[in-house]
Amino acid sequence: MTTSPYLLEARDLQIRFGGVVAADGVDLAITEGRNLAIIGPNGAGKTTFLNICTGWIKPSRGRVAFRGRDITRMAPRKICRIGIARAFQHPQLFTEHTAIENMLIAASARSGRQNPFIDMHNLPERGEMMHLLDMVGCADVADRMVVELSEGQRKLIDIAIALALKPALLLMDEPTSGVASAEKFAIMDILVKTLAEAKVTAVFVEHDMGIVENYADEVAVWSGGRVQFKGSPEEVLQHPEVIRDVIGGEVA
Amino acid sequence: MTFSRRAILPAILVAALALVPILAPFLQVVLIFALMKGIAVLGVTVLLRAGQVSFGHALFFGIAAYAGAFLAASPFDDLVLLVLAGLVTSAVTGLIVGIFVARYRGIFFAMLNLAFSMIFWSILEKFYYLTGGADGLRLPRPTVLGMAFERGAFEDILYYVALGLALLLGWFVIRFLNSPIGQLYQTVKTNETRLEYLGISPRVALIKGYVLSAALCGVGGVLMATAQGIVTPSYAYWVRSGEMVFIAVLGGAGSVAGAFAGSIAYELVRTYAAAFAGDIWQLLLGAFLLVIILFAPGGLVGIYNSVFDRARGAAGSAKRETGVPKKPAEVRS
Amino acid sequence: MNAQLFILALFDGVAYAALVFMVAVGLTLIFGVLRVLNVAHGSLYAIGAYVTVSAGSAIIAAGYSPVLAFPLMLVAAILVGVVLGGLMEKLLLSRIYDRPEVLQLLVTFAVFMMLEDVQRLVWGNQPYFQSAAVNLLGNVELFGVFYTSYQLIFLPLVALATLIGLRLFLRRTLTGKLITAVTEDREAAQFIGINAERVYLLTFIAGAALAGLGGALASPTTSVLPGIGTEMIVLSFAVVATAGLGQIEGAAVAALLIGLGRSFAVYLYPELQVLVPYLIMLLVLLVRPEGLFGSPAARKI
Numbered sequence: 025m026t027t028s029p030y031l032l033e034a035r036d037l038q039i040r041f042g043g044v045v046a047a048d049g050v051d052l053a054i055t056e057g058r059n060l061a062i063i064g065p066n067g068a069g070k071t072t073f074l075n076i077c078t079g080w081i082k083p084s085r086g087r088v089a090f091r092g093r094d095i096t097r098m099a100p101r102k103i104c105r106i107g108i109a110r111a112f113q114h115p116q117l118f119t120e121h122t123a124i125e126n127m128l129i130a131a132s133a134r135s136g137r138q139n140p141f142i143d144m145h146n147l148p149e150r151g152e153m154m155h156l157l158d159m160v161g162c163a164d165v166a167d168r169m170v171v172e173l174s175e176g177q178r179k180l181i182d183i184a185i186a187l188a189l190k191p192a193l194l195l196m197d198e199p200t201s202g203v204a205s206a207e208k209f210a211i212m213d214i215l216v217k218t219l220a221e222a223k224v225t226a227v228f229v230e231h232d233m234g235i236v237e238n239y240a241d242e243v244a245v246w247s248g249g250r251v252q253f254k255g256s257p258e259e260v261l262q263h264p265e266v267i268r269d270v271i272g273g274e275v276a
Numbered sequence: 277m278t279f280s281r282r283a284i285l286p287a288i289l290v291a292a293l294a295l296v297p298i299l300a301p302f303l304q305v306v307l308i309f310a311l312m313k314g315i316a317v318l319g320v321t322v323l324l325r326a327g328q329v330s331f332g333h334a335l336f337f338g339i340a341a342y343a344g345a346f347l348a349a350s351p352f353d354d355l356v357l358l359v360l361a362g363l364v365t366s367a368v369t370g371l372i373v374g375i376f377v378a379r380y381r382g383i384f385f386a387m388l389n390l391a392f393s394m395i396f397w398s399i400l401e402k403f404y405y406l407t408g409g410a411d412g413l414r415l416p417r418p419t420v421l422g423m424a425f426e427r428g429a430f431e432d433i434l435y436y437v438a439l440g441l442a443l444l445l446g447w448f449v450i451r452f453l454n455s456p457i458g459q460l461y462q463t464v465k466t467n468e469t470r471l472e473y474l475g476i477s478p479r480v481a482l483i484k485g486y487v488l489s490a491a492l493c494g495v496g497g498v499l500m501a502t503a504q505g506i507v508t509p510s511y512a513y514w515v516r517s518g519e520m521v522f523i524a525v526l527g528g529a530g531s532v533a534g535a536f537a538g539s540i541a542y543e544l545v546r547t548y549a550a551a552f553a554g555d556i557w558q559l560l561l562g563a564f565l566l567v568i569i570l571f572a573p574g575g576l577v578g579i580y581n582s583v584f585d586r587a588r589g590a591a592g593s594a595k596r597e598t599g600v601p602k603k604p605a606e607v608r609s
Numbered sequence: 610m611n612a613q614l615f616i617l618a619l620f621d622g623v624a625y626a627a628l629v630f631m632v633a634v635g636l637t638l639i640f641g642v643l644r645v646l647n648v649a650h651g652s653l654y655a656i657g658a659y660v661t662v663s664a665g666s667a668i669i670a671a672g673y674s675p676v677l678a679f680p681l682m683l684v685a686a687i688l689v690g691v692v693l694g695g696l697m698e699k700l701l702l703s704r705i706y707d708r709p710e711v712l713q714l715l716v717t718f719a720v721f722m723m724l725e726d727v728q729r730l731v732w733g734n735q736p737y738f739q740s741a742a743v744n745l746l747g748n749v750e751l752f753g754v755f756y757t758s759y760q761l762i763f764l765p766l767v768a769l770a771t772l773i774g775l776r777l778f779l780r781r782t783l784t785g786k787l788i789t790a791v792t793e794d795r796e797a798a799q800f801i802g803i804n805a806e807r808v809y810l811l812t813f814i815a816g817a818a819l820a821g822l823g824g825a826l827a828s829p830t831t832s833v834l835p836g837i838g839t840e841m842i843v844l845s846f847a848v849v850a851t852a853g854l855g856q857i858e859g860a861a862v863a864a865l866l867i868g869l870g871r872s873f874a875v876y877l878y879p880e881l882q883v884l885v886p887y888l889i890m891l892l893v894l895l896v897r898p899e900g901l902f903g904s905p906a907a908r909k910i
Contacts, residue, residue: 078473104475116470118463129463132456133474140452144459189474329711376895383646383710384898387850391891394843398884514843518648518718525715555729562723569712569719570704 028092031056031193031225032077032108037086039072039249046072047249050086054193059216059226061236061257063266064246070229071113073246074195077227078110079103090193109191113198115182117170123181124166127153130188156184159218176203176211183215187222194219196228200235208232212239237261282584286533293439297432304435306547307540308503311438313523314539316496318449319489320524321535325453326485327465328381331517332389333493335373335396336366338512340494341501342400345413348502353418355437358498366494367487374486378479393512400509412508415501438499445492446532452488461485493520526565528577537576616754618872624760626868627768628827632841633848633860634771635819641792641855642812644710645702648717650820651842652724653689657824658833659732660685662739665828675741682742682825690818693724698813703806721842729835736832743829760830767826771819772861779857788812792855847890853903863901 030053037050047069054060062070075081077088079100088096095103104110118126131149147153157163160180165173170181179199186194199215200208216239219226230236236243236257243260245252253260260266293311296303316337323330340362347353347361377388400407407413419425420433452458461481463471468478501507510516519542524530527538542561549557572579636650664685665678697720705713746758779785790798791808799805823841831837848867852859867886874882881888899905 100472101475101477104473110473116467116473118470119466120462121459121466125459129456129459130474132460133471133476135456137456140448140455140457142456143451143454144456145454147456185470185474329714380898383854384894387846388891388894388898390843390846391850391887391894394847394887395884395891398881398887402880402883515839521711522715522718525712529711556726558722559726559730562719562721562726565719566701566716569708569716570701573708573712 028089030054030089031091032227033089034073034077035087035089037073037076037083037088039069039076039081040084045249049250052244052251052254054225054227055242056192056225058241059219059228059239060242060244060254061240062227062229062244062246063231063233063236063260069249070246071197074110074197074227074229077103077195078108104189107190107192109186109189109194111179111183111186111194111196111199113201115175115178117178117182117185119171120169122167122169123157123162123173123177124150124153126170126181126185127157127188130185134189153188156187157181159187159214159221160184161214176207179203180211180214183218187218187224190222191224194224194226196226198230199228200230200232208235209238215239233261282581285580290443294436297435304431306543308431308435308438309500310540310543311435311442311536312496312499312503313520313543314496314536315438315442315445315499316493317520317523317527317535317539318445318532319492319494319496320520321530321532322449322453322485322489322492324524324530325462325465326482328482329386329521330377330389330489331386331514331521332391332393333489333520334512334514334516335389335393336370336490336493337497337500337516337520338393338396338400338507338509339369339497340366341497341507341511342407342413344498344501345415345507348415348418349413353416354422355418355420355434355502358418358502359441359495362494362498363491366497367491370487370490370494371483374483374490378482378486390514390517393517394514397509397512397514400512407509410509412506415505415507417505418502434499434503438503441495441499442536445495446536449488449492449532457481457484522561522565526568526575528575531575531577534575534577537580541576613754614876616752617756618876619869620751620754620756620761621875622865622869622872624756624764624830624868625872626864627764628823628830629841629844629848629868630768630861630864631771631823631826632820633845633852633864634775634857635816635823636845637849637852637855637857637860638775638819639813639816640849641857642788643702643706643809645713645717646846646854647813647816648714648842649697649720649724650717650816650845651838651840652721652728653693653817653820653838654824654827654841655728655833655838656693656724657685657689657821658828658837659728659737659824660688660821661825661828662737662833663732665739665741666737669739669741675745678739678742678745678829682822685825686818686822689821689824690814690816693821694814694817695810697817698810702813703809706809721838725835725838728838732833734835736834737828738832740829757830764826768861772858775857784811844886847886849900851890851893851900853900856900856902859900859902 032054034050034052037047038045039047050073062073064070072081076083079095079098079102082097086096087094090106090108093106095106118129121129128144128147128150131147131153132144135149154163154166157166160183162177162180162184165177170178173181179202183194183196183199200211203211212235240257242254243257244254245260245266252265253263293307296307319336320330320333343361343365344358347358373392377385380388401410403409417427417430420430425433453462460471460476461484464478464482471478471481497511501511523538523542524535526541527536528534545561545564546557549560568575574581632650632654636647639645639647661682664681668677668681669675701716701720702713705716743757743759746763748755749758749761751761779789787803788808788811790803791805795805848860848863851867852863867889870885870889871882874885893901
């Protein structure tokens with residue numbers, strides 16, 4: 025186990041689907057405490073990259089390391105336990121439970137309690153879970169069934185569930201897609217504040233340049249199957265190639 | 277546990293059940309079978325909570341019953357030991373089979389279970405010298421904690437043992453389903469992807485519930501064999517498996533109370549249909565289930581609950597639906 | 610095992626496979642189109658057998674030629690298919706297509722239970738036997754072994770004709786193509802205007818008729834009594850699951866596999882004969898849960 029200055033480091037990744045090479049020579053490093061936005065055209069492999077970082081897919085070549093530890097071949101369940109969590113473009117919730125129950129289920133997973141006689145609703149972590157719901161602004165709907173809530177609320181709960189695992193790194197796929205434009209910034213405000221409070225570094229794939237501009241500490245441009253470059257939002261968003269390939273046609 | 281008006285009727289029923297050997301002994305046989313089958317159906321109910329249906333749980337019902345019969349032929353013919361033997365046998369079998377089947381879902385899961393149970397049934401039918409073949413094995417009346425009883429006294433004792441176990445196991449299943457492992461287990465029904473991303477293996481979560489479901493079927497099976505004094509291959513036949521799912525849905529799929537409501541209704545019709553209309557209990561029960569599925573898919577318990585919900589004027593909580601697994605939902609990530 | 614026994618086992622297996630195929634093919638056809646596993650299929654088989662035997666005996670007792678036993682089988686099959694199958698689909702299944710699959714299956718299970726009692730009410734508990742059709746065709750000698758022509762030649766020919774007929778029907782005729790379209794993509798088919806309800810009804814009737822025909826064909830070779838449906842349905846499940854749900858040609862292969870496996874077990878290890886079909890099913894499903902010819906769906910985690 026080597027030490028590394030980076031929280032997550034991907035080196036020379038190659039992603040193949042059968043004979044198709046979706047990405048080649050991907051190099052990306054994520055620094056703790058600096059939220060990274062990944063931008064780029066659709067279908068470029070950004071979501072696949074997130075899936076590789078969580079162990080869902082294995083790259084055909086290359087290496088991913090978390091705090092210096094090689095996680096390239098690790099099972100998703102294990103990766104989850106060492107500190108990487110995932111939130112999804114379409115929120116992955118437990119559809120026959122309420123918001124607080126979803127959180128308590130996450131807490132149950134984290135604590136690994138095997139006693140069949142305790143009631144999950146009375147777990148000692150309940151307070152902590154309510155606090156997390158409160159941080160994402162969903163405390164008032166804690167007892168509502170998640171299927172009854174708005175898309176924005178469901179996305180936030182999806183993120184809260186991920187946070188329940190106390191990760192160091194949270195990977196998000198288009199956190200504000202499907203959310204009404206008026207709510208987008210409000211949700212991102214809550215989100216970034218919550219993440220800072222919980223000391224979680226975020227990586228998010230994003231198409232909305234306004235969000236990227238305001239909430240990312242660093243931006244990586246993904247096109248042509250690799251990370252073309254990385255820098256601060258100002259540098260990246262004014263780069264002529266980025267404006268040509270990525271932003272042109274994007275909703276700002 | 278808060279006390280609500282809903283609990284009144286079940287409480288009365290339980291009290292009535294407890295008084296049957298004294299006040300209505302003619303009902304004792306029917307109800308003892310209902311209680312024992314109900315315990316077995318609890319096993320199916322547990323599995324339904326994870327969104328899975330097995331068409332082979334008679335395997336556990338049968339293997340526990342035969343384990344009891346083997347033990348009863350030995351010097352260790354005691355009720356406590358028989359139940360333990362049945363419990364352990366079915367739980368271990370459940371673990372072994374569960375390890376194989378827990379990777380599959382839906383119709384494949386159901387069919388694999390069926391295959392295992394039919395193989396076991398085939399062995400029971402054909403290996404005469406081991407299993408008694410189609411004639412089965414006798415199960416001589418066991419002692420209870422070392423004491424021998426006359427037939428009448430034993431039947432009363434067995435009745436209360438069945439009632440006691442039904443209440444105890446029903447209570448345990450409710451606790452299990454509310455516990456952290458039970459709740460994680462039930463998420464297999466709604467979102468395995470998220471479960472995986474919580475660091476839990478859906479397969480392991482499912483196996484835990486599967487073993488419990490197998491053990492419940494087993495306890496029901498060994499009790500049944502003790503009550504009947506004989507065990508036959510039909511204990512493991514596919515029709516028995518189907519019957520258990522039938523009863524679970526009739527009573528109210530996914531509901532602990534439903535398992536017993538369904539089995540009591542089932543046994544009553546089975547026994548008394550003959551008195552009124554000849555050998556047509558299957559016709560009646562089949563028609564009854566059709567009516568339930570078409571018009572009241574929440575089963576008997578669903579009907580009971582809807583009476584209260586309507587009285588309360590509730591907008592209808594989406595919380596507990598029919599409990600039956602829906603078509604596989606799309607999980608996108 | 611000497612050559613004669615080998616040939617005998619082979620013939621037994623083929624004859625048995627032919628019968629099982631007739632029932633399994635209807636089951637898999639229904640599943641492929643309606644996505645319902647019809648537990649009552651076994652009862653339709655049994656009723657086909659009962660009707661054939663009763664009507665056959667009546668005709669012969671009335672002095673008509675036993676040759677009529679053959680067309681009678683078709684009549685029985687069509688009756689079972691149209692009346693029982695049609696009623697079942699129209700009155701019950703059509704109302705529950707949007708419900709969870711378990712409930713659909715339980716509906717067919719409930720019908721199975723009801724039909725078991727119906728059989729007993731109409732025909733009682735005693736066994737029926739009417740072997741005129743078998744006797745009519747006499748025996749044939751092949752590879753030094755005597756066997757009934759009915760079982761060795763007629764049954765496999767009917768099964769083969771059914772297989773080829775179905776394949777041609779599904780691929781060449783308009784109705785068949787409609788059925789295939791609905792099987793492959795129900796929503797798309799409805800979107801372009803195909804009347805899915807009509808397709809379901811026709812398919813179910815056809816499948817039920819095939820079950821009835823299977824029973825009719827089986828009736829001269831065995832006693833017809835309560836329980837034959839119960840045994841046949843679980844065996845058909847084994848064939849259908851082994852082949853892959855919805856696979857018609859595959860069902861023929863699986864039926865042969867299971868039929869031969871069973872018949873050889875009878876001569877080599879008699880205690881295993883009942884076990885073999887389910888062992889084959891288990892082994893196939895453990896390695897390939899979608900069946901030998903099925904397409905891998907999202908079945909594993």
